[in-house]
Amino acid sequence: MVKERTIVETQVGIVGAGPAGLMLSHLLYKAGIDSVVVEKRSHDEIANTHRAGILEAGTVKMLVESGVDGRVLTEGHEHEGTTLRFEGVSHRIDFQKLVGESVWLYPQNEVFVDLAAARKRDGGDVRYEVTDTQIVDLTSEQPKILCTSADGEDLEIRCKILVGADGSKGISKRQIPEDIRTDNFIEYPFAWFGILCEAPASAPELIYANSEHGFALISQRSDTVQRMYFQCDPNENIDDWDDERIWAELQRRIDGPDGLQLQRGKIFDKTVLPFRSYVCEPLRYGNMFLVGDAGHTVPPTAPRV
Ligand SMILES: Cc1cc2nc3c(=O)[nH]c(=O)nc-3n(C[C@H](O)[C@H](O)[C@H](O)COP(=O)(O)OP(=O)(O)OC[C@H]3O[C@@H](n4cnc5c(N)ncnc54)[C@H](O)[C@@H]3O)c2cc1C
Incomplete structure (x- = not known):
């Protein structure tokens, strides 16, 4: 029935x-x-x-102005800019100065x-x-x-x-x-190896770094949890990467004359994230x-x- x-x-x-x-x-x-x-x-x-x-300024405004909650403003972290780092030399992009907006870590x-x-x-x-x-x-x-x-x-x-x-x-x-x-789809020939770790932030804002060793993004999640990525092959095997090897790889991609050192801590999540673009029509x-x-x-x- x-x-x-x-x-x-x-x-x-x-x-x-x-x-x-x-x-x-x-x-x-x-x-x-x-x-x-x-x-x-x-x-x-x-x-x-x-x-x-990371939340764009428009998303934060929509959350707050529509009355969702103001927690993003009290518990999130405002980033007034970001750092682009080439071959170990940092260049700060000042969002506030350029467009009068910030992004928020939340x-x-x-x-x-x-x-x-x-x-x-x-x-x-x-x-x-x-x-x-x-x-x-x-x-x-x-x-x-x-x-x-x-x-x-x-x-x-x-x-x-x-x-x-x-x-x-x-x-x-x-x-x-x-x-x-129509599925408009591109799969990129690279991926990001992402980690989450228990550590303080290595810098006040995000660092997008490129060097002869490849790309890395030093991102954050909270005062005590950090998110970091380095570009890798989409077929990279997580089991080949112990914590020591990951830290060495991240560090060499940001090394520079200013002596910037990553704050290390216990890695509790490792993921290989293949990249794609998709738009459905x-x-x-x-x-x-x-x-x-x-x-x-x-x-x-x-x-x-
Ligand atoms: C590792 C990672 C890092 C990212 N970093 C950023 C960042 O820094 N900034 C940024 O803007 N974006 C980032 N993104 C992208 C962002 O997470 C997504 O764009 C966002 O989650 C999309 O929201 P959504 O509601 O469209 O889909 P989702 O968050 O995927 O939600 C879809 C929901 O639908 C539910 N669902 C699926 N099928 C069914 C079903 N049959 N019946 C009922 N429920 C169903 C799922 O369980 C899910 O909860 C990141 C994504 C990943 C994976």
Whole structure:
């Protein structure tokens, strides 16, 4: 016997509670439009997944001015510039002087925590840990999300607009028929070897370094956790890199006459991140719209995972 689905009606149905899906749901709420978000992972799993660390000025303004939370301003770190370092010689780019704006160091998982809390505070409908998500009837007046809730209830979410905010590996873009969809895709012949480590920051702002040994990015996550990368082959084997070898490789890519030394600490995460660019055409199919990584990813801020 086919189990009956519980019908949920909303104006906008959103697949994915990443920054794109939750921010959209929050902005729709501010505009008086209701939405339902479905997410396959748990709140805590997303809150504990390390990804982005740097927010552009416009993103910070949107978070603060739309009333998400001011934590980005109190717990994040304002960076008024950045350093480009060639063959060990640093050149500071002063964002404030050049364009009167800063970027902010504030991890994506904290952005998620703030957005999720804002949705909860405002009575938003976000359903975590759903399974078997399908999206159907996209070209009709009433597209639908079908899924099973965390407690096993089969749902049919009927909406006017359906939004695919399900990231670069999501299902939504694949619902656009192949004779209509163009996948504009470039896979780069290099990757970034990324580490997370427990250490103080090596410099007050980010350092993008290039030398005869290759590229490195000395980035940050918090006062006690740092993010660093060096460019590598996409087929690089993590097991070939013990901590000592990683520190030596990073250090030689930033070495210079000013004697800059990396602050070392326990490395607790190592990942090889292949790079790609992707734009889906079209971004709208019937009454479905693609937002965020579901529609487009552009390095260096969007390594493939
Ligand atoms: C290592 C790394 C470092 C990065 N650094 C930066 C940076 O410094 N600055 C920057 O701006 N960007 C950075 N990025 C990119 C940034 O993380 C992404 O652009 C961002 O996460 C995209 O947000 P999104 O909401 O579109 O997608 P996602 O964050 O991927 O969210 C999509 C959500 O959809 C859910 N989902 C997927 N399929 C389904 C389904 N079938 N049903 C229900 N839910 C589903 C997923 O579980 C996920 O939670 C980085 C990325 C990585 C991997």
